[in-house]
Amino acid sequence: MKAVYVDDAYTVVVKEVDKPEIQDNEVLIKxxxxxxxxxxxxxxxGLHPFRKPPVIIGHEIxxxxxxxxxxxxxxxxxxxxxxxxxxxxxHCEYCLTGNVNYCSDRGAPGIGSWYGAMAEYFAAPEQTVFKLPDDMDYDRGVLxxxxxxxxxxxRKAGIQVGDKxxxxxxxxxxxxxxxxxxxxxxxxxLVTDVMDYALEAASHMGxxxxxxxxxxxxxxEEAKAAIGGDFDKVLIAAGVPGIIDQSLKLLRKGGRIVTIAMFHGTQTFDIHNLQNQEKEIIGCMTYTREDTITAIDMIQAGAVREEVLITHRLTAEQAAEGFRLVDKKEDSSLKVLVLFD
Known part of the structure; x- marks a missing residue:
């Protein structure tokens, strides 16, 4: 079968590999x-902490x-x-309470013997697989x-009705x-970025x-002036230097920050702005089964405008181009899909 490899840093290739042989509790997905x-x-x-080249890449499927x-x-x-x-x-306390994302032995595609998902076929344990609604196409399913x-x-942020x-x-x-x-x-x-096309997409998405x-x-200060006050919650989806301190400046007393982005290196911030105003910084790691079920239901209900988010649909042979587009933010790229026949 065809499989998309990150063969080395900045090197994406398509290779022929054996189709996965499934275990008793697994399903094989085309x-x-x-x-x-x-x-x-x-x-x-070449910066990921545990998924290292060469590896069959991909986990959105x-x-x-x-x-x-x-x-x-x-x-x-x-x-x-x-x-x-x-x-x-x-069997650990985290798995038994539904927090698989906390498990010390957490596994993921592209780690160890579990092939990544950017291939013609992908094997997955039954407990990780979810049926799509009959009228949800594959483009929406991959989201x-x-x-x-x-x-x-x-959910970690505790966002409620009326929050800023x-x-x-x-x-x-x-x-x-x-x-x-x-x-x-x-x-x-309020959504921030340094690319106008991405901010235009944010406007289109509401x-x-x-x-x-x-x-x-x-x-x-300009952001707070735009909304007429401080923010209740801040979600960080860009792991750039200084962003924790900037988030604290946006936040009201007792407000909450959730870090989603993958960070490299050290972040510094004003501890007094955190402690003296009882603000919170909460880490966020992947999701739970409950979140996945909710995501399916919300996509089905129209919460996501996939026609805005999905900007490119490429073949496996074009995957290297797709990685370059996403890395360099070229051609107004947002979500880039690799499609298989």
Whole structure:
């Protein structure tokens, strides 16, 4: 089968590899669409903390079940599905309480023996697989995983009806987090970025305010002036230097920051602005099964405008171009899909 490899830093190739042989509790999925994620770009750059080249890349997937193991009871051939691409040990306190994302033995595609999803076929344990609604196409199905990230972040933030929310970063995850915040009841959503086309997409997806912060050192004050006060919650979807301190400046007393982005290096911030005003900074790691179910339901209900978010549909042979587009933010790229016949 064809598989898209990050063979080395900044090197994407298509290779022929053996189709996965499924275990008793696994399903084999004919991949129809796979998305390029921001964390895939970290692997592409050689910066990901645990997914290292050479590796079959990808974990955002939608496709059709073509084979099931003898122990599988919930799926059959022909089912249209997506995958929550993480597993746990199954017996630690975190797995037993539904927090597989906390498990010390958490597994994910592209790590160890689990192939990545950007290939013609993908094997996944039954418990990670979810049926798609009959009228949800594969393009929308592939958005379930990244939208679950936004759903989880909004849940961690405790966003409620009437909240004023800033989303820092208008890449796909930031845009999906903003959509999840709106669905949770946020009435004011300000999205920041340095790319005008991404901010235009944020407006089309329902942001009440947008701001290009390039060369605007006082942008935090300008952002608060734009909404007439401080923000209740801040969602960080861009792991750039100084962004924690900037977020604290946006936040009201007792407000909450959730970090979604993947960070490299050290972040510094004014501890007094955190402690003296009882503000909170909360980490956010992937999602739970509950978040994935919610993401499917919310996409089905129209919470995501996929026609705005999905900007490119490429073949496997064009995957290298897709990674370059996402990395360099070329051709107004947001969510780039790799499609398989």
């Amino acid at each position: 991949v129809r669409a796979a998305g390029i994620c921001g964390s895939d770009i970290h692997t592409y750059k 939608a496709g059709e079940v073509v084979e099931v193991g003898p122990g599988v009871t919930k799926f059959k051939t022909g089912d249209r599905v997506t995958v929550e691409p993480q597993t746990g040990c199954g 379930v995983e990244p939208f679950a990230v936004g759903v989880h972040a909004v 929310v800033a989303v820092l970063g208008a890449g796909p995850i930031g845009l999906l987090a903003m959509a999840a915040a709106k669905a949770a009841g946020a009435t004011t959503t 942001a009440s305010h947008t701001m290009n912060i390039m060369n605007r050192p006082e942008w935090t």
